[in-house]
Amino acid sequence: MSTPPIFDERFTGELAQLFAWRRDVRHFHTRPLPASVIDELLATACRAPSVGLSQPWRLVRVRHEPRREAVRALFRRCNADALALQPAERAGLYARLKLSGLQEAPEQIAVFIDPDPATGGGLGRATMPETLAYSAVLAIHTLWLEASARGLGLGWVSILDPDAMSATLDVPAHWRFIAYLCIGYPREPSDVPELERAGWERRLPLADLVLER
Amino acid sequence: MSTPPIFDERFTGELAQLFAWRRDVRHFHTRPLPASVIDELLATACRAPSVGLSQPWRLVRVRHEPRREAVRALFRRCNADALALQPAERAGLYARLKLSGLQEAPEQIAVFIDPDPATGGGLGRATMPETLAYSAVLAIHTLWLEASARGLGLGWVSILDPDAMSATLDVPAHWRFIAYLCIGYPREPSDVPELERAGWERRLPLADLVLER
Numbered sequence: 001m002s003t004p005p006i007f008d009e010r011f012t013g014e015l016a017q018l019f020a021w022r023r024d025v026r027h028f029h030t031r032p033l034p035a036s037v038i039d040e041l042l043a044t045a046c047r048a049p050s051v052g053l054s055q056p057w058r059l060v061r062v063r064h065e066p067r068r069e070a071v072r073a074l075f076r077r078c079n080a081d082a083l084a085l086q087p088a089e090r091a092g093l094y095a096r097l098k099l100s101g102l103q104e105a106p107e108q109i110a111v112f113i114d115p116d117p118a119t120g121g122g123l124g125r126a127t128m129p130e131t132l133a134y135s136a137v138l139a140i141h142t143l144w145l146e147a148s149a150r151g152l153g154l155g156w157v158s159i160l161d162p163d164a165m166s167a168t169l170d171v172p173a174h175w176r177f178i179a180y181l182c183i184g185y186p187r188e189p190s191d192v193p194e195l196e197r198a199g200w201e202r203r204l205p206l207a208d209l210v211l212e213r
Numbered sequence: 214m215s216t217p218p219i220f221d222e223r224f225t226g227e228l229a230q231l232f233a234w235r236r237d238v239r240h241f242h243t244r245p246l247p248a249s250v251i252d253e254l255l256a257t258a259c260r261a262p263s264v265g266l267s268q269p270w271r272l273v274r275v276r277h278e279p280r281r282e283a284v285r286a287l288f289r290r291c292n293a294d295a296l297a298l299q300p301a302e303r304a305g306l307y308a309r310l311k312l313s314g315l316q317e318a319p320e321q322i323a324v325f326i327d328p329d330p331a332t333g334g335g336l337g338r339a340t341m342p343e344t345l346a347y348s349a350v351l352a353i354h355t356l357w358l359e360a361s362a363r364g365l366g367l368g369w370v371s372i373l374d375p376d377a378m379s380a381t382l383d384v385p386a387h388w389r390f391i392a393y394l395c396i397g398y399p400r401e402p403s404d405v406p407e408l409e410r411a412g413w414e415r416r417l418p419l420a421d422l423v424l425e426r
Contacts, residue, residue, distance in 0.1 A: 002404055004234060004364075004402035004403075004404075005227070005230045005231075005234060006364065007227065007230075007231065007362045007363070007364070011224070011227050011362065012359075012362050012363065014218070014220065014224050015228075015231075015358070015359070015362050016257070017218045017220075018218075018220065018228075019257060019260050019261075019355060019359075020260065021217060021218060022262070023262075024262050042419065042423050043419055044229070044232060046417075046419055046422050046423075047232050047233065048232075048354075049235070049236075049237050049357075049369070049406075051371060052408065052413070052414065053406050053408040053409060053413065053414035053415075053416070054414070055416070055417050055422065057422060058422060058423075058424070059422060059423045059424070060423075060424050060425070060426050061423065061424070061425045061426070062425075062426050063425055063426065064426055067426050078339070078340050081339065081340075082335075082336075082339040082340075085335065085339055086334070086335070090334055094334070094336070097336075099336075099337075110426075119414055119417065120414055121299070121303055121307070121413060121414065122295075122298065122299070123295075123307070123310075123312075123408070123413065123414075124312070124371045124372060125371065126291070126294065126295040126298055126372070127291050127294075127295075127371070127372065127373060127374050127375065128371045128373070128375055130343075130346065131371045133343065133346075133347070134346070134347070134350045134391075134392075137347045137350040137351065137354075138350065138354050141261075141350075141351050141354045141355075142232060142354075144262075145228070145358075146225075146228070146232075149220045149224065149225050149228050150220070150225065151217075151219065151220070156262070158264060158337045158338065158340070158341045158344045159337060159339070159340065160340060160341070161340050162340065162341055169426050170426060171424075171426075178347075179347075189217035190217075191215055191217075193262075193266050195265065195266040195336070196266060200265070200266065200334060200336065201265065201266035201267070201332055201333055201334065201336075202266075203266070203268065204259075204268050204332065206255065206256055206259055209255075209259050209268065209270060209271060209272055210255050210259075210271075210272045210273075210274065211271070211272070211273050211274070211384075212273070212274045212275075212276055213273050213274070213275050213276070213277055213280050213323075213382050213383060213384075
């Protein structure tokens, strides 16, 4: 039986810094990561909590260049469609945003779930099957924070057709696509969201987000 | 322009400890948290990333005892239904698991999203509207880690009927329920999942969860 760690104020202060500087990164250097780093990040991700201990995430390291180009082509199509949905007064700003690092990021991970995993015994998901997808999000965030602590950036790409991703990456057709992650060294570390710096959106006051009952 | 922090090996080692000891807690002491702590946890949660910087989470601090009892009643009903779905050979073990700390946890937070928020300009969610719910999960995990770093436990309750939760807590009917969080001092800190200790499920080897393409 191990003894629980006690985290001191220096640690909690640094953790606050980690939360502040963990950004959604779209500007990467192309230089590769040291060989073992991606394996360590994936192992850390798999320590995340999951509903019923189901561990439904399936993490696909996308290395083959034709696969990466297929993902970029899908992104270009989906992003053109999304631009067409923007109201006229925001379309110009939308078109100027850089919304992915798919071209440059040296490491790319696609995240799926098995929507009917053999593990977990159904516990905790009878009324809320979406908790399987939520478990994968917890793994992604664990990986994101670990990457940030190592000076790496991560960008979550969601401008993709989820139904096309299983075929694009040749994974079982019943898997459900959750996210595509670009990972590498960030060009512009910041503690302010890029969308705030670009004038797209601002952070909301706590009073708009918290209530009591 | 601030300078990016550099996290040293002591910090990354302690972060690994935090990931290892962050558990889903169902056994709490009843003693209250210091007054400012819950406000600090909620503020930290709101620093999480969100799709298009939409910040769609709505965090409801549930304090009123009749509301808490209504949530417990809903849990009892949903958990009885879930037990009935278990195969005979697992029903006994399921019935012995303690699946919530709703009776004892001094702080309780219900998490919803506004599924059509005015913020974010639709960015990143045209093909994947579920990224709004995923953003709320990122806020929950941020809160969870911050609580764990402060020696607190958090238990995520999903054995609830999501459609009943808006009415139960008198929030706008179009909000979507994501999670109910119990927070307090944990009775049994551990670096092994409670469901693993109870023999419900085991952690999977990395080779079952990671692949390459």
